[in-house]
Amino acid sequence: MQWSKKFLTSAVLMASASMIAPAAMSDTIRIATEGAYAPFNFIDSTGKPGGFDVEIAEALCAEMQASCEIVTQDWDGIIPGLRARRYDAIIASMSITEERERVVAFTNPYYSNVLAFIGPAGSEMSTDSESLAGKTIGAQRATIAGQFLEDNLGSVVNVRLYDTQDNAYLDLASGRLDGMLSDKFPAYDWLQTDAGNGFEFKGEDIDIDDKIAIAVRLNDTELKERFNAALEAIVENGTYAEINARYFPFSIY
Amino acid sequence: MSELIIQLSQWLLTLTQGAEPWDSYARYLPRLMDGVWVTLQLVVVSGIVGFLMAIPIALMRISKSPWLWIFPYCYIFFFRGTPLLVQIFLIYYGLSQFESLRNLGWIWTDVLSQPYWCAIIAFSLNTSAYIAELFRGAILAVPKGEVEAAQSLGISRRKQYQHIILPRAFGIILPAYGNEVILMLKGSALASTITLLDLMGATRGAIARTYMSLEFFLLAGLLYLLLTAVLIGFFRLLENWYNAHQHAINMSLEKVDPQLRDKHLEDNVR
Numbered sequence: 001m002q003w004s005k006k007f008l009t010s011a012v013l014m015a016s017a018s019m020i021a022p023a024a025m026s027d028t029i030r031i032a033t034e035g036a037y038a039p040f041n042f043i044d045s046t047g048k049p050g051g052f053d054v055e056i057a058e059a060l061c062a063e064m065q066a067s068c069e070i071v072t073q074d075w076d077g078i079i080p081g082l083r084a085r086r087y088d089a090i091i092a093s094m095s096i097t098e099e100r101e102r103v104v105a106f107t108n109p110y111y112s113n114v115l116a117f118i119g120p121a122g123s124e125m126s127t128d129s130e131s132l133a134g135k136t137i138g139a140q141r142a143t144i145a146g147q148f149l150e151d152n153l154g155s156v157v158n159v160r161l162y163d164t165q166d167n168a169y170l171d172l173a174s175g176r177l178d179g180m181l182s183d184k185f186p187a188y189d190w191l192q193t194d195a196g197n198g199f200e201f202k203g204e205d206i207d208i209d210d211k212i213a214i215a216v217r218l219n220d221t222e223l224k225e226r227f228n229a230a231l232e233a234i235v236e237n238g239t240y241a242e243i244n245a246r247y248f249p250f251s252i253y
Numbered sequence: 254m255s256e257l258i259i260q261l262s263q264w265l266l267t268l269t270q271g272a273e274p275w276d277s278y279a280r281y282l283p284r285l286m287d288g289v290w291v292t293l294q295l296v297v298v299s300g301i302v303g304f305l306m307a308i309p310i311a312l313m314r315i316s317k318s319p320w321l322w323i324f325p326y327c328y329i330f331f332f333r334g335t336p337l338l339v340q341i342f343l344i345y346y347g348l349s350q351f352e353s354l355r356n357l358g359w360i361w362t363d364v365l366s367q368p369y370w371c372a373i374i375a376f377s378l379n380t381s382a383y384i385a386e387l388f389r390g391a392i393l394a395v396p397k398g399e400v401e402a403a404q405s406l407g408i409s410r411r412k413q414y415q416h417i418i419l420p421r422a423f424g425i426i427l428p429a430y431g432n433e434v435i436l437m438l439k440g441s442a443l444a445s446t447i448t449l450l451d452l453m454g455a456t457r458g459a460i461a462r463t464y465m466s467l468e469f470f471l472l473a474g475l476l477y478l479l480l481t482a483v484l485i486g487f488f489r490l491l492e493n494w495y496n497a498h499q500h501a502i503n504m505s506l507e508k509v510d511p512q513l514r515d516k517h518l519e520d521n522v523r
Contacts, residue, residue, distance in 0.1 A: 076457060076460065076461055077466075079464055080464070080466045099462065099463070099464065100464070102464075103464045138448075141457065141458065141461050142457075142460075142461030142462075146461070147462070160368075160448040161448055161458065161461075162448055163446055167346065170346050170349070171346075171349070171448075174346075174349035174350065174355065174366075175349075175355055175366070176349065176366045
């Protein structure tokens with residue numbers, strides 16, 4: 001009886017300690033990425049997560065001299081997972097938005113994103129709302145592109161929202177979609193592949209002042225500051241530019 | 254444990270406190286209700302189509318000729334043996350890979366390119382395999398005496414099936430069929446993976462904008478429960494009406510004319 005009481009008390013203490021202690025106190029930082037957003041994060045041929053986000057995460061961890069564990073998590077559950085403490089940070093090309101800032105804290109941005117329309121190559125497709133009227137346009141659910149579509153064109157175009165970017169590409173290729181709205185850099189990557197061969201960017205880029213940052217839990221200020229310091233360091237010492245050049249011929253910072 | 258109880262009660266408070274959650278509920282509840290309507294359509298349409306398809310499949314399945322039973326055997330084996338999600342993806346993303354299919358005119362533009370019809374096709378095929386298997390068992394379970402009575406009256410085989418065996422089999426599968434429709438209702442949540450805004454799709458849309466995952470999943474769960482309750486009620490009524498002869502046994506014998514009372518019937522009731 002005595003033993004079980006002691007055990008219970010210590011279990012409660014341990015549980016509450018892990019609730020209160022910021023993740024930065026522990027040696028391992030668990031970082032979530034999506035793994036379906038090439039070239040920023042994807043699952044490589046050996047089954048491990050790779051890509052720009054993952055390389056930035058590894059560079060940051062090296063800079064902070066912390067050991068990191070990178071896990072993958074479906075996009076629409078990625079913020080709930082952070083809040084449920086299944087991991088400590090999200091490095092998954094996540095845009096800073098007002099809605100998200102209410103539930104998570106963001107570090108300084110590590111790149112800037114613009115949106116772009118993609119459509120069949122050679123077709124005449126204007127991207128103003130009059131010419132898009134009645135067309136079926138796709139985007140990934142729970143993304144800036146999806147929200148932009150719903151908020152600005154939701155009443156004129158037929159919006160289709162997909163679980164993953166890859167599924168939206170499949171439907172673009174099959175002709176179910178007249179076009180899609182996407183973050184420009186991953187779309188740039190897809191357009192270089194065989195599947196993206198017959199498609200091109202349409203119209204002007206949409207600059208939505210979209211900054212991409214690392215998300216941590218709201219009260220995890222210490223971890224946030226550590227990420228910010230490390231980010232500044234890798235931009236200064238050239239590690240960032242090195243990683244950037246491996247993915248894009250232009251700077252995305 | 255006490256920590257958990259405190260957190261739970263705090264969370265319950267935040268569910269209703271402040272204007273913000275109520276704004277979100279007010280904003281997204283109508284979309285969830287649209288989703289309920291789509292879910293109902295999916296279940297009812299595929300429930301009926303699947304049922305109609307199941308009858309010929311079951312009749313072929315019980316045939317003794319291998320030429321007739323081999324096709325339904327493989328069909329049932331495939332649709333019962335693979336996950337519904339795989340079947341939906343095969344029909345939605347798989348079929349669209351064939352160039353020739355995309356040149357079929359209205360079959361592509363109005364049916365196969367639409368997520369709504371792809372979902373209905375997938376659900377109908379899936380549920381028909383299960384219902385056919387129910388029917389097969391039920392047809393074999395129709396009492397031999399009834400079939401022999403029909404034969405002795407010189408009723409043709411076609412008429413036997415039409416008026417005796419199939420109606421009897423329907424009565425036998427009714428409870429299991431209701432069960433299958435309820436399973437289909439829950440399976441229909443997978444339609445949200447092919448961009449359809451059913452109840453699950455609308456819920457995921459609301460969560461994508463508000464990040465109130467627990468709240469909206471609970472709400473969706475509640476709405477699914479309500480739908481299930483409606484289906485259970487419907488099938489209960491249908492069964493009471495269709496299988497009324499089985500429920501008549503509850504009739505009090507006291508009300509029957511004493512002269513009609515016989516030992517055999519009374520023993521049966523007991």
